[in-house]
Amino acid sequence: MELLLVLVIGLLYAAGVYLILRRSMVKLLLGIMLLGNGTNILIFLLGKITKGKPPVIDEAYKVFQEIYADPIPQALILTAIVISFGLTSFAIVLLKRVYALVDSDDLDDLNTPEEEEDL
């Protein structure tokens, strides 16, 4: 299980970095999303995928070891997912607006010279 997750994380990070380095805005967005998901799985993996890690209680007491997993990584991932959901929806709207204005998907075209309207 660990090995599989490690491979998935590596794949997500590599694909994310590759897509971010492309010139297309859509690929930039996809790359950011893949990187975010890779990070979430990384947190999940590093929180150790075992059962017997109940929160707060010291390991020496050996209680609740059958049922409870460490809840913190799950809480972290939940928070990270919610945040990246918000960021991604904003990014989609922004990129759509930019596409409508610039009429191009190429990041290299985003070089409009200064226009000054108000302050």
Place this chain on the structure above:
Amino acid sequence: MIDNHILAPVFVNLFAAIIQLMFWRKTVTQRFLSVGGSLLGLLVAIRLFNKVYHGGILTMNASNWDAPFGIVFVADLLSVTLVLLTSIAAFAVSIFSSIGLSRQRMLYGYFPIFHFLIMGLHGAFLTGDIFNLYVYFEVIIISSFVLMTLGGRKAQLEGAVKYMAMNILASTFFLTGIGILYGITGTLNMADLALKIPSVQNKTLVGITSCFFIIGFGIKSAVFPLYYWLPSSYHTPPSAVAATFGGLLTKVGIYAMLRVFSLIFIPDDFTRNLLMVIAVLTILTGVFGAVIKTNIRRLFSYLIVCHIGFMVGGIAMFSKIALMGAVFYLIHDIMVKTNMFLIAGLIRQLRGSMDMNKLGGLYKDYPKISLLIALVLFSLVGIPPLSGFWPKIMLFQEAFSQQQYVFVIALILGSFVTLYVIAKMWAQVFWKNPPIQDNIDDKFAPMQPYKKILMVLPVGILATATLYIGLNAEAIAKIADQIATQLIDTRPYIEAVLGKGN
């Protein structure tokens, strides 16, 4: 000492934003609420600063969970100093934007978002939990995305794409670092991390994790290979927004670096050399970028990059005097950089342009305002006895005693080219005759007197703060000295969070 008033600056801004949302599209009410809220925030911040300065570090456990388990808020001197400076800057910017900003932007919720941004900044400075720091970083960047795109002009949106992509990437790196850190230590509380990191066996993994934090915070604070999003986006939003960004957002990155590298990863030789190389290259690229720019705000953007290098250099040397210099420079930089962008907005209001080739003759038309601006420019350059001079002395002294001669050269070069750039700007904008006389779009002269005063007042407030920092440098140096002591000897911080027993 437990004190629930720590969160007051956060809550004041949160409720200011929420109450303003109730007055959606009522811009006059929102303006009053914004200035009032910022003033209240400033008073609360002053009170908190006084408490911590005289009474030592304060902590607060969220929901009364004990320290390593729950989220803890810590107000040490570094945090409260930055909260105070942020509040001063926010007060000035909210006055400036209530007069200078177009009604169109206010209608779409400029003021509530501005207060959410300030709330995020306060929270980031005050939290003692590294994941909570990440969450506040996200609050900051989401608010800043909205502020940056508000108005929807083409150049603005294009700048926002670069800004957004780099900042989300930085957060991803930061989060990856946090994940690994939790994996190797099993805690997220920064004080607890400080205790557990030294006993981790796998030192290489700790080093690699610290690199994730360097990259994450490096993008936020715009250091050498990662800075290019800043000059290509900061010139696009309105000046009031650019002032908040330029004065405060990059400095959060520096704050996070100071916190993480003093508390969790004590810099070893590799980290120090890496930071030193970054610092030198940041100063050089920033300052040479500034030389060729003719738009005032682009020029200021590169100067932000340049001066970030000074602070990173201070962190790289990591001795008491170097940290004093870095902290003092941080204090000076927040005030001056915020003011610089407000000044750019003021110049735009006076002349209708921010291109140096199209400007000129400001001194002849507005001598008093020009002299006020000159004071700020002199502080930026670091003419003694103004505020930019003192931290540079400390950095020079420490660079010599640590034999970091390359950094000394970069410091000298950075300071001199800054002087050259500012002198060029002064000559072009204020002294030279305006190129085409009939084309001046002066929005300032026909304004009502009270608006004129409110427009210049924020620049005056920040200039007074700068002047105070410069002329009363002894008091500021004392604060910087205490902060540096707390950064090097983290014992009091850890005891305040975890109790005396640890």
